[in-house]
Amino acid sequence: MNEPLQSIIGKTTEEITKIVLGLDEAAFRGKQIADWIYNKSAESFEEMKNLPSSLRTKLNEQYRVGLPEVAHRDVSSDGTMKYLMRYSDGVTVESVLLPYKDRVSVCLSTQVGCAAGCTFCATAQGGFTRNLSAGEIVGQLLRMQKETERRISHVVYMGMGEPLFNYDATVDSLRLLGSEVGISLRNLTVSTVGVAPAIKKLADENLPITLALSLHAPDDALRAELIPTAKKWKLEEILEACYYYAIHTRRNLTFEYLLIGGVNDSLLQALALAELLKKSKLPGNVNLIPFNYVDTKRGFRKPVKSQVEAFKETLQKAGRITTQRMIRGHEISAACGQLRQRVDSVKIIPLETLAESTV
Ligand code: SAH
Numbered sequence: 148m149n150e151p152l153q154s155i156i157g158k159t160t161e162e163i164t165k166i167v168l169g170l171d172e173a174a175f176r177g178k179q180i181a182d183w184i185y186n187k188s189a190e191s192f193e194e195m196k197n198l199p200s201s202l203r204t205k206l207n208e209q210y211r212v213g214l215p216e217v218a219h220r221d222v223s224s225d226g227t228m229k230y231l232m233r234y235s236d237g238v239t240v241e242s243v244l245l246p247y248k249d250r251v252s253v254c255l256s257t258q259v260g261c262a263a264g265c266t267f268c269a270t271a272q273g274g275f276t277r278n279l280s281a282g283e284i285v286g287q288l289l290r291m292q293k294e295t296e297r298r299i300s301h302v303v304y305m306g307m308g309e310p311l312f313n314y315d316a317t318v319d320s321l322r323l324l325g326s327e328v329g330i331s332l333r334n335l336t337v338s339t340v341g342v343a344p345a346i347k348k349l350a351d352e353n354l355p356i357t358l359a360l361s362l363h364a365p366d367d368a369l370r371a372e373l374i375p376t377a378k379k380w381k382l383e384e385i386l387e388a389c390y391y392y393a394i395h396t397r398r399n400l401t402f403e404y405l406l407i408g409g410v411n412d413s414l415l416q417a418l419a420l421a422e423l424l425k426k427s428k429l430p431g432n433v434n435l436i437p438f439n440y441v442d443t444k445r446g447f448r449k450p451v452k453s454q455v456e457a458f459k460e461t462l463q464k465a466g467r468i469t470t471q472r473m474i475r476g477h478e479i480s481a482a483c484g485q486l487r488q489r490v491d492s493v494k495i496i497p498l499e500t501l502a503e504s505t506v
Contacts, residue, residue, distance in 0.1 A: 151235065154213025155206075156184055156289065157282020157319075159327060170205045180206075185327040188293035190214040211235075215286045217294065228295070232256075232287050238276055240307050242287040244295060252301035255287050257317050258308025263340050264375045267407060269441045270307045279308070281319035285328065303336045305359070310337050311345035321354055332356050338403065343380040346388035350395040358392055359401040359434070360385065364411050365419035373411070386427040393429055400431035406450040406458060407438045417458045421465030432468040435459055 155163060164177025179197055183189040190212050192203045218239050219231035228244040240256035259276035261268070287306075292299050302324060304310045310317040317337065325332045338359040339346065346358065364370035370377040389400055402424065406412045420433070435458065438449050450458075455471065462469040 152209065152211040154280075154282050154286075155180065155210050156213040156286050157280055157323070159323070166210070167202070170202065172199075172202050172205075176202060181327060184212060185289070185323075186329075188214070188289045190293070213282055213286060214293070215283065215290050217290065220294075228291070230287070230291060230294075232290060234279075234283055240279065240287070242291060242306060244291045244297075244299075246295075246297065250300045251295075251297045252303065253288055253291055253299050254303050254305050255284055256306030256308050257284055257304055257310040257313045257320075261308045262312060263309045265340065266373055266375075266445055267405060267438060267441060267443055267447050272441075272443075278313040278316060281316045281323060284316060284320035285323050288324070288328065300330065301334045301336075302330060303338065303359075305336075305338045309340055309342070311339045311342040311349070314345055314348070318349070318352055318354070321356060325354075336401070340374050340376050341380050341385040341388075342376070343384045343388040346385070347391050350388075350392040355396060355398060357398055357401060358389070358396075359403055360389060361403045361405070362420070363403070363405045365416055365423050369411060369416075373405075373407075382423065386423075386429065389429055390427060393431075400429060402431055402433045403436055404433055405436045405438055406455055408448040408450040408454070410447065412450045412454050412458055414457060414461050417461035418465065421462050421467050424467060425465075432470055433462055434470050434472055436472045 155166075158166070160178055160181040163180050164174050167176045167180065168174055176198060180195060183195045187194075189195055192198070192206045192210075192212065195203065198206075213235075215232040215234050217230055218233040221229045223229070226246045228246075230242045230244070231239050232242055233239050238259045240259055242256060243254040245252045245254070256279065258278050260273050261270045262275035264271045288299055288302065304317065321332070321335055321337070324330045324335060332355050335354075336357040336359050337349070338361060340361050349358070361374070362370075363373050364377075367377060367381050370382065392398075393400060404411075404420065424431075424433070435455060437455055438447060440449055441447070459469045459471060
């Protein structure tokens with residue numbers, strides 16, 4: 148049986164140069180290939196017109212570029228584009244592109260499915276399939292850059308999967324985005340459910356990225372109902388790891404707080420959250436995310452608009468800068484895992500539920 152061809156996306160210029168030398172070609176060809184891949188989003192060796200055809204032939208025999216295919220694309224009226232990306236083994240993940248006036252931001256997946264099992268999340272319902280490689284993570288961005296012909300400046304790791312459960316590939320992909328694609332590391336954000344030991348490890352990587360912690364509850368008991376991994380890593384341990392992160396990287400953190408109607412959106416819970424963060428001595432804003440409707444076993448619902456406002460005000464009065472995530476791409480199911488669910492027809496989410504916006 149033939150070995151699957153190795154992908155070039157995911158390799159550094161240095162690694163590509165070694166490959167080129169191994170094929171008896173001049174070292175500078177490595178830089179040319181890296182430029183085609185990371186700056187010009189080439190998807191085949193044929194496109195690399197400044198390479199001798201002999202080299203293109205040799206590359207074709209052993210390698211492939213490795214850009215994912217677009218299996219599906221939805222465009223929202225606000226310009227948000229949601230992609231379903233397909234890799235060579237047929238698995239799919241979601242990526243989202245958010246164009247703003249002054250910048251273009253994308254949301255990337257790190258795993259096919261997710262093992263964290265959060266009870267409110269569409270991705271969790273499909274279970275876990277496999278990790279993505281660093282090249283597969285970066286490939287999502289390159290594909291969107293190619294499709295839209297827009298330079299992407301900001302990246303959030305908030306798509307499918309738990310980045311810190313796929314630690315090595317996540318860190319390698321962050322380095323590639325910095326050194327090969329040329330995006331400022333300060334514009335990269337990794338979001339986690341709170342894998343305490345991995346947060347500390349990440350702090351020691353010397354990467355000036357932003358860490359976002361998905362808090363979603365002010366105490367361990369409620370948090371464990373929403374996020375199963377909260378039974379393993381308690382808030383005290385997670386916040387202590389975040390403190391280590393803040394001290395070592397000198398970067399602020401972001402605390403994400405999903406608001407689910409009647410579950411975690413009371414004003415007492417807002418006060419408890421403010422107190423928890425104050426005790427932790429951690430700097431960083433709270434970002435409120437109103438629940439994007441997913442049909443869950445628990446029957447979770449969206450929070451009412453006035454409650455989101457009151458929750459926000461309570462936190463702000465307690466001295467915590469609080470923002471609310473802009474609702475974008477509603478009609479294209481832009482919450483984590485929703486597009487794949489719809490396209491795969493695992494479960495059809497009624498569109499009228501998605502369009503009806505209470506926030
Ligand atoms: N595993 C990581 C990153 C992926 S999820 C993490 O948990 O942070 C990215 C963000 O989307 C998380 O804050 C997650 O809680 C949130 N999210 C998941 N499902 C959602 C939904 N139905 N509505 C709104 N936000 C959701």
